[in-house]
Amino acid sequence: MFSNKEYVYEVYKAKSFSKAAEKLFITQPSLSLTIKKVETQIGSQLFDRSTTPIRLTDCGEEYIRCVEKIMDIENGFETYLSDLSDLKSGTLAIGASNFFASYILPPIITKFKSKYPRVAVNLIEANTVHLEKYLHAGELDLIIDNYPFNEAIYQKHFFYQEQMILAVPVKFHYNKNAKKYCLTTEDIVNNRHLHSSIPAVPLDKFEDAPFILLRFGNDTRTRADRIFEEHGIKPNIVLELDQLATAYHTACNGMGITLISDTLVKETLPDPRVVYYKIDSVHTVRNIYFYHKTSKYITRAMKEFLNSMQM
Secondary structure: OOOOHHHHHHHHHHOOHHHHHHHHOOOHHHHHHHHHHHHHHHOOOOEEOOOOOOEEOHHHHHHHHHHHHHHHHHHHHHHHHHHHOOOOOOEEEEEEOHHHHHHHHHHHHHHHHHHOOOOEEEEEEOOHHHHHHHHHOOOOOEEEEOOOOOOOOEEEEEEEEEEEEEEEEOOOOHHHHOHHHOEOHHHHHOOHHHOOOOOOOOHHHHOOOEEEEEOOOOHHHHHHHHHHHHOOOOOEEEEEEOOHHHHHHHHHOOOOEEEEEHHHHHHOOOOOOEEEEOOOOHHHEEEEEEEEEOOOOOOHHHHHHHHOOOO
């Protein structure tokens, strides 16, 4: 009943028989007949064809869960075979958000490729929700993220620790009353904000200021909400975005204050249009990890890549 699982899985991903048929390079009637044969063999429908797009039935959802387990096993064996070739071939699929994909991973991937040029590295950019979905389905070997994934399902490898700070447009009048707490790009790059001697700014100095925050569900937004609650501040949110880098650039253009990571300041070009402030909260410190599925076979390519993790 799983001999045609690739056809069923493609329909599930495309949510359309016609789109799946195009990707499989077969006719739609042929694909429909194949799916029908699988359903007849099982004795239950896998897809609810009365909706647009089509949806999985309860039986279909269980079938897909089983298919993904089988795919995990098959991928594990394929990568095991590539290990036998001493990394003279093989693939490595890594997932990351836009920021990590743009600024953090390139030097690590370059270092890895210089040592193992025949291993094909595939970098997938997506948000945290999609990254976890791809990792769980076996479509990714590793992901890098600051979100605390379920450790019963995923194994984590510590990469580095970062600190959340405030980025405030220079033109804002709020800086006048917070002058003694102000930090420059050079201060952040030299980690002065991490020293206990450097005071944190009282957040009430920005109580009525416009804030740019990430949308709910993002780790940075969760931390921001906890920090504001901790300090008894109800922020004046003027804009919500999806990406940390976008929020930072918007702040640089003077729209509002935002919460960013010190990593972002260190990895991008200095911008004289903003200044920074240290925040007093346990929620400002977060760890960055590489994750892989605990049940997944750890290939040599994965091991060697993890060994390349140095900032």
